[in-house]
Amino acid sequence: MCGRARCTLRPEDVRRACHRHGSPARFLHLECYRPSYNVAPGSYMPVLRRDKDGVAVHCMKWGLVPGFTKKTDKPDFFKMFNARSESIAEKASFRRLLPKNRCLVAVDGFYEWKKEGSKKQPYYIHFKDERPLVFAALFDSWQNSGGETLYTFTILTTASSSALDWLHDRMPVILGDKDSVDTWLDDPSTSKLQPLLAPYEKSDLVWYPVTSAIGKLSFDGPECIQQQIPLKASQNSLISKFFSAKQPKTEERDKETIPAGPKEEPILEGVLVSDSNDEIKQVDEEKAEPLVGDSSAVASPPESVKKEGESVETGGLELTGKSSGRKRDYELFSAQEKPWKQQQSVVVRMQDDKSCGKHGRKKQGKGNSKERQSTLHFFFDEK
Incomplete structure (x- = not known):
């Protein structure tokens, strides 16, 4: 699953990453967007969706709040920030969104934790050439008791690739080329979507360990993606080696x-x-x-x-x-x-x-x- 990401892209970079830089676009609610190295559910992110005259780069909150949620309920953004791609056609929260509420989320990279004994080591995953990753996503709108309309989205996940199954059993659905992006965003038929939901198996996806401090929501900045080298338990310090020689x-x-x-x-x-x-x-x-x-x-x-x-x-x-x-x-x-x-x-x-x-x-x-x-x-x- 994908619960943390780095998104420092400009709104124009989002449109370019989704291969829509030649199309007319609207930019909505971008005043809420704050680029961050440590984005978590509940944060605003720029999302590209279809619009009447082209596309829209729309700033939404990460963590789906279904439109049928009661107006008096307090939204829980951590409840559905991910959706299993294998069951989106079955669950009511997602099935009704497939025809017209598909969208794209572009990020610099995302984080995943590897459990090592009683501790968890985070890793930063990104493309080798540093180009943005594009995730398949679904969005919805909900109106609260005060009449305010809130737009939210969820990122689709799939089984982990053979290269990343040691880290976690799930990964985001990555759309790695223009054809897959066009199909997910524009094709009215949902029957063609299933092949897009497969794990990303290409070798240009790389990763490395980072500081465990990114577990804190308040921790942000370039330090989040600085590479860390975890020490193995079998390694002794130089001092102990000196005195044991x-x-x-x-x-x-x-x-x-x-x-x-x-x-x-x-x-x-x-x-x-x-x-x-x-x-x-x-x-x-x-x-x-x-x-x-x-x-x-x-x-x-x-x-x-x-x-x-x-x-x-x-x-x-x-x-x-x-x-x-x-x-x-x-x-x-x-x-x-x-x-x-x-x-x-x-x-x-x-x-x-x-x-x-x-x-x-x-x-x-x-x-x-x-x-x-x-x-x-x-x-x-x-x-």
Whole structure:
């Protein structure tokens, strides 16, 4: 069934969509029409019907109120906003309207809800090329106790097409070409109408999920047709995937993240690199394990160092955020970008050690490779 639609068409667009742009037309009660992305029964919509001299674009209320309804009754627009095409020739409310009260309703698209467990997901259905959809409809007029004449209409429905039966078992009767529109609107014989009431099976009808907020009558605007991607229950968030991922063993992680570098550490722009480090000496050298590959290899110097709070690339490792101040963090910086985090202490040593030469550099010995290996092993130690 069709209970919500998008109708933002101009009255002239309605006539063009119904292939009547070359015919003389009257426009009636258009002051009541308000274009909307969320039209519901009880709202005014432009309807094209036959007129004496041609056609009329007549603004009517969606939701049929039969002409034989008592004048004192309060109209219920939700009672007959749809009519089953299979039974319109049998029910009195519709049978008397078939000969002369057939009309056309043009919309941008319509909405349908798919029940998913305890919730319902709405979908927006429209033509792929964005042309208007034309529905077969019936209209009637009713006069209330105050003498006011009210024009109302109902949209005919049929069995759902093979492409949309997963969504709902019913769909509007869509007249997809000029011949079907002409037959429904102008042919005086009702015997030719039955073939028009079949499901629309062409592949140019498309759909996608939209926000469930359109269930509220007050919700309107372009947000109604913004595509939504519902998350499947089996999908986990990226955060849960991150914490659930197993970490590789220590030795395997060492092989992957510690590249072989030069045998001697480079001198970084005149800053003294001291082999003596109080915290490094606290590492038990006897428990150090050799690195994979060259026994004298050390981590390659950092390619780029950014400001605090930004990522720091360190030859195969990437560090982000501020240093936590823990000993393990310090050891990483000691091994990978030594002495980037200890510049102040190094400068003090430069001032105290006047025998370093005029450039303030100390020669690097080759006997300290075991100590550097111990430093890296301490960082990657799982304890």
